[in-house]
Amino acid sequence: MFKKILIANRGEIAMRIIRTAREMGIKTVVVYSTADKESLPVRFADEAVCIGPPNSKESYLNIPGIIAAAELTNADAIHPGYGFLSENAHFSRTCQKHNLKFIGALPEHIEKMGDKSTAKATMIEAGVPVVPGSAGILASYQDAEELADEMGYPVMIKATAGGGGKGMRAVYKKENLKDAFESAVIEAEAAFGNGGMYMEKLIEEPRHIEIQIAGDKFGTACHMSERDCSIQRRHQKLMEETPSPFMTDELREEMGAAAIKAAEYIGYEGVGTVEFLVDKNRNFYFMEMNTRIQVEHPITEQVIDYDLIREQIKLAAGDKLSGKNYYPKLHSIECRINAEDPFNNFRPSPGIIKNLNIPGGHGIRVDTHIYAGYQIPPNYDSMVAKLIVTAQSREEAINKMRRALDEFYVEGVKTTVSFHRQMMDEPAFLEGNYTTKFMESFKMNEKYNIEF
Ligand code: MV4
Numbered sequence: 001m002f003k004k005i006l007i008a009n010r011g012e013i014a015m016r017i018i019r020t021a022r023e024m025g026i027k028t029v030v031v032y033s034t035a036d037k038e039s040l041p042v043r044f045a046d047e048a049v050c051i052g053p054p055n056s057k058e059s060y061l062n063i064p065g066i067i068a069a070a071e072l073t074n075a076d077a078i079h080p081g082y083g084f085l086s087e088n089a090h091f092s093r094t095c096q097k098h099n100l101k102f103i104g105a106l107p108e109h110i111e112k113m114g115d116k117s118t119a120k121a122t123m124i125e126a127g128v129p130v131v132p133g134s135a136g137i138l139a140s141y142q143d144a145e146e147l148a149d150e151m152g153y154p155v156m157i158k159a160t161a162g163g164g165g166k167g168m169r170a171v172y173k174k175e176n177l178k179d180a181f182e183s184a185v186i187e188a189e190a191a192f193g194n195g196g197m198y199m200e201k202l203i204e205e206p207r208h209i210e211i212q213i214a215g216d217k218f219g220t221a222c223h224m225s226e227r228d229c230s231i232q233r234r235h236q237k238l239m240e241e242t243p244s245p246f247m248t249d250e251l252r253e254e255m256g257a258a259a260i261k262a263a264e265y266i267g268y269e270g271v272g273t274v275e276f277l278v279d280k281n282r283n284f285y286f287m288e289m290n291t292r293i294q295v296e297h298p299i300t301e302q303v304i305d306y307d308l309i310r311e312q313i314k315l316a317a318g319d320k321l322s323g324k325n326y327y328p329k330l331h332s333i334e335c336r337i338n339a340e341d342p343f344n345n346f347r348p349s350p351g352i353i354k355n356l357n358i359p360g361g362h363g364i365r366v367d368t369h370i371y372a373g374y375q376i377p378p379n380y381d382s383m384v385a386k387l388i389v390t391a392q393s394r395e396e397a398i399n400k401m402r403r404a405l406d407e408f409y410v411e412g413v414k415t416t417v418s419f420h421r422q423m424m425d426e427p428a429f430l431e432g433n434y435t436t437k438f439m440e441s442f443k444m445n446e447k448y449n450i451e452f
Helices: 011-023 040-044 063-072 089-097 107-114 116-126 141-151 174-192 249-266 297-304 308-316 394-407 417-423
Strands: 004-007 027-033 047-052 077-079 155-159 169-171 197-201 207-215 221-228 239-242 270-278 284-290 331-338 355-357 364-368 383-391 409-411
Touching (some): 004 011, 004 063, 011 040, 011 308, 011 364, 027 040, 047 063, 063 089, 089 107, 107 116, 107 284, 116 197, 116 284, 141 155, 141 174, 141 197, 155 174, 169 174, 174 197, 207 284, 221 297, 239 297, 249 270, 249 284, 270 308, 297 308, 297 331, 297 364, 297 383, 331 394, 331 417, 383 394, 394 417
Parallel strands (some): 004 077
Antiparallel strands (some): 207 221, 221 239, 270 284, 331 383, 364 383
């Protein structure tokens, strides 16, 4: 087992990794930017190394600085968390070269899944269902037009380097195809330096349901059931739950088997997530594979009663999986608490937390790095806490979430607590009848605008 892990991350996920490492008897080192000098991970890790200024490029993305910090402190592994360098193939490879175990995916797997068209082609080879569409990259606009005529509208154009919805266009009519194609190429060129496009049939009103998987170095993979992440705004997840209210035992078996097939086909090692689009008839299609631990992993931990960070560290150290799958015994919901104003278009609201009350009690888990007096820096992601509620049924979990949100006080900055409180009263959410389109028509109600 590792003796010392360097954590190349900040915030709640840095705290999350420190906690499991401490339980496993593994020492921790965090790297931090000057903006995070007063942060909890810096106080709670065994060691902390300042690696640069607030700007992520010069700190949390500074590969030479992070490797130097690992060598200086004699770390034997690096945990990248999520975001930042977690899906950077060059970083994974650089760690390998410096004899530091990267507690994340192998560079080949990051590369294969990072290019969406290659990922899709690989899944076709593996026998995993994908959305009908082009065989690889479209060579020209002419190709796009011919294929769309052949498949029929509506279609979706997607950038192969895509992420966060960039370079993606839904096209309902032939007359809009040219503008959509050309603007998507320009957008993808600017964002990724890669204008490669592929095409699919548009899945209307899909659900985003993902399967948590784990793979060992002996070629065995297992699944840990699903998370429904359909409540998103501009490709940012706001809330997740497991089991999905749309799931059936039969669909879980099929999607779980497809996710294992995907992981075993590429020989995936470590924890990962296979994302699917699910249509109204419960047809499911591979969308992407995330080669990292995800923000929403705690809801899975809660319903299968397993520590996924511990599992991830053990797999990186060479542990073997039994091959059995894991099924939800409970219902769990996560609300992402962001320092954003839901009454003002979710505008970021950094600043000092003047006062704070964190909810507690049976079935409540709060993963956070904030405290009263903490200054939320404007440089990073606005997520400041994850409120995770677990109960015997969905109804009980929702009821408990209402109670927990009513106890959650964050004074000094605006947060999404009020948004989630309203969600717990939304008829479509209560019925479990929601798709990725839900937030497009969502409006905040002033009655949830309570000032502290
Ligand atoms: C789609 C789709 C409909 N049809 N593909 C969004 C992120 C990108 N990785 C894939 N995405 C989508 N692909 C086809 N063929 C709809 C989306 C989509 C979406 C998917 C999951 C969660 C939220 C979403 C919001 C808008 C669009």
